[in-house]
Amino acid sequence: DQQVKQNSPSLSVQEGRISILNCDYTNSMFDYFLWYKKYPAEGPTFLISISSIKDKNEDGRFTVFLNKSAKHLSLHIVPSQPGDSAVYFCAASDFNKFYFGSGTKLNVKP
Amino acid sequence: DAGVTQSPTHLIKTRGQQVTLRCSPKSGHDTVSWYQQALGQGPQFIFQYYEEEERQRGNFPDRFSGHQFPNYSSELNVNALLLGDSALYLCASSSTRAAAPPQHFGDGTRLSIL
Numbered sequence A: 001d002q003q004v005k006q007n008s009p010s011l012s013v014q015e016g017r018i019s020i021l022n023c024d025y026t027n028s029m030f031d032y033f034l035w036y037k038k039y040p041a042e043g044p045t046f047l048i049s050i051s052s053i054k055d056k057n058e059d060g061r062f063t064v065f066l067n068k069s070a071k072h073l074s075l076h077i078v079p080s081q082p083g084d085s086a087v088y089f090c091a092a093s094d095f096n097k098f099y100f101g102s103g104t105k106l107n108v109k110p
Numbered sequence B: 001d002a003g004v005t006q007s008p009t010h011l012i013k014t015r016g017q018q019v020t021l022r023c024s025p026k027s028g029h030d031t032v033s034w035y036q037q038a039l040g041q042g043p044q045f046i047f048q049y050y051e052e053e054e055r056q057r058g059n060f061p062d063r064f065s066g067h068q069f070p071n072y073s074s075e076l077n078v079n080a081l082l083l084g085d086s087a088l089y090l091c092a093s094s095s096t097r098a099a100a101p102p103q104h105f106g107d108g109t110r111l112s113i114l
Helices: none
Strands: A010-014 A017-024 A034-037 A045-051 A056-059 A061-065 A072-077 A084-093 A097-100 A106-109 B005-007 B011-015 B019-024 B031-035 B044-050 B053-057 B064-068 B074-078 B086-092 B109-113
Touching: A010 A017, A017 A034, A017 A084, A017 A097, A017 A106, A034 A061, A045 A056, A045 A061, A045 A072, A061 A106, A072 A084, A072 A097, A072 B074, B011 B019, B019 B109, B031 B074, B074 B086
Parallel strands: A010 A106, B011 B109
Antiparallel strands: A017 A072, A034 A045, A034 A084, A056 A061, A061 A072, A084 A097, A084 A106, B005 B019, B019 B074, B031 B044, B031 B086, B044 B053, B064 B074, B086 B109
């Protein structure tokens, strides 16, 4: 049973435009959500997180939105840069147990 | 400040063998989690260690076992290897002292089963 889903395996965006990555989850007990970025041959790198008591968290060019009623999470990157090209994983936490989506490969074209 | 380090980086084994993977957490971290990442998939939670005990476990068979040492480093052991165990194994560390700790990952061990 996949409790965290990323339904878009890939996304292509022009440099300077907004990138929107989406994530859906099924478990209403998740209390913490995170986004990770992964380059080839490296481990995932923590990007941004949000607690279940909030609906938005912003860090520079990155903003995460949480819609608890829809069980939906999204990451906005504005403006997108070529260096943002990587695989993005969303993750959800339930008492120290982390569940990851299958990832979305973002390609930012110059 | 060293991050999470894993060894070895690559490993080739045959079916039925046993393997041990090692992880040193980021300085100041006391909790270690292990994940299996198959090709094209996200990391799957195997288990988590805190205070030298297994605190949480995912849906993995008993062939997967672990250990945490007093210095917080950890080992993942897999017995009776199967072809399906071929994957990238990731270690992540975090601190229970942080209010809402993100996990910091190592670069992983690529395990290939022949």
